[in-house]
Amino acid sequence: MFALRRTALPAFSLARTYATSGNVSTLLLVEHKDNKVAASTLNALTAASKLGGSITALVAGNAPDTVVSEVAKLSGVSKILVAKSDAFTHALPESHATLLVETQKKHGFTHLVASHSAFGKNVMPRAAAILDVAQVSDITGVESADTFVRPIYAGNAIATVKSNDGIKVITVRNTAFPAAGQQDSAASQEDAPSISADKNLAEFVSEHMQKSDRPELDSATRVIAGGRGMKNGENFGMLYELADKIGAAVGASRAAVDAGYVDNSLQIGQTGKIVAPELYIAVGISGAIQHLAGMKDSKTIVAINKDPEAPIFQVADYGLVGDLFTAVPELTKKL
Template sequence: MFALRRTALPALSLARGYAATGNVSTLLLVEHKENKVAASTLNALSAASKLGGSVTALVAGDTPETVASEVAKLSGVSKVLVAKDAAFAHALPESHASLLVETQKKYGFTHLVASHSAFGKNIMPRAAALLDVAQISDITAVESPDTFVRPIYAGNAIATVKSSDSIKVITVRGTGFPAAGTQDTAAPNEDAPAVGADKNWSEFVSEHMQKSDRPELGSATRIISGGRGMKNGENFGMLYELADKIGAAVGASRAAVDAGYVDNSLQIGQTGKIVAPELYVAVGISGAIQHLAGMKDSKTIVAINKDPEAPIFQVSDYGLVADLFTAVPELTKKL
């Protein structure tokens, strides 16, 4: 048996003393791409606003001015800290985590918040480790500045957790909170603290993005998803046709992604994207726990599967027991 003892970092004594006063101040890390704020950041802002106190937004990038101007107009933002440096161009986690910690040390923020997206999950654990605190992941509700609700066991249980750490590092499940709106008066901008020299722990090599005219999966109000029952990637073409009819995004189960039918950027589930659209159509998806964890909060769930005993029917609002290769083309034709 091993005994572990955590030792607080001396450099954090000022920040911890500030937190002990009971004042709440939150730093929101803004995710953005191509000069647009990520939709999940708007949900994270709503969660940050529920903590009480002021919310300061941190925008980092090589040309962050446009995003900073947009963030300044979001409801609940009292100040925008802008970090302009080529080191922040591709959201490398090491540089962003260092920036978060330096900013926390300077201003004494009690809460650091980001969305529970790939962006947030890549950066926030590093920041928590540097601050020697435990991260509170994937929250769906805020009960008080130190008490939060989060799903566990693939969403089969809900835990209420209370943190005794003076600095709370939090990631937010976007589907648990509404998107923040805008405010009439723009918040002031200020330069973020300078970060020390990059230790070159990692470097950006290349990026390959899949472009699509369809809605982005994480923010789509309608989603058509395919599973192992699609049999191959070519058959996903019928789902794209249906999606185009109703303006929906296309997703997939982990089984379909692992089988190579589609790219993993379409994966919905515990290890993929968490979605909660107005309409979710599951085609040829059995309903494994891993997949249900990512979509069961959808407002209306429609399942199409030839197996009447498929678990997906237990969570669906409407179910059609039929061969998908007959049902989907007929549905598309009638729309």
């Protein structure tokens, strides 16, 4: 890999007057679900702590009290701004983006930070557009308050990016930073600015949830992923059986998702989820660049593929050349 340095052009906006490099204050957008703080927010908090200055957490929801209590104990959080309203019940990005901007304008935060999760990727670009600044996405390192490291070209190159925008809008790759711990004293709380929800922009209609006893793909320490070599969706049952044996989450390559084998919520890769578990088992996956971008930071990679020339073997720590329909059931049986 090689490093590139790019200096972003200043944004033509009054928003640039809010920030100075010598006075850093960060607003961390807290993602939560079912009264629990998302694990990725803990990683984003660690990244925010490297910016220097104070960190204020923004918690929005219709009944966020339990989440607020949890966030108050997180290491590095000095204050919590609480936005309690029915407008945030379903975490619509339009409402959250407006809240972020109004909060920034009132308090003058220099940095807005969130995880590079589906939630963060939905909210932060909207806030950046309203503020007329360039977002710095998917950072994996912090060199200073205005200089960040992020992957480009599907992770085949690493760019060091300096932003001259007065307000830095940042999303954080959760696998690049450890989770934040807890602190002894609880952070203080106060109300966030109130906003009026614009029902003409977006309105919640319905939600379809898929519940599983298996670990969440984003935070699992063990992941088993299947590719086009699985041939159909029914054969993914082998992977689920193996996953249950070792307490792993199940994922898939884009090829498997595009072929309709599994739901796109399982997709791992540049256009899917980024994972970095302790153990990653790739079954019937050739190892296209798009997929490698989402899993190559895994601690131990095991590949099972009948093609000895498959690119996946170039990044694998252990490889098994053979028929997956024989290897997987045999592995499951021996565990």
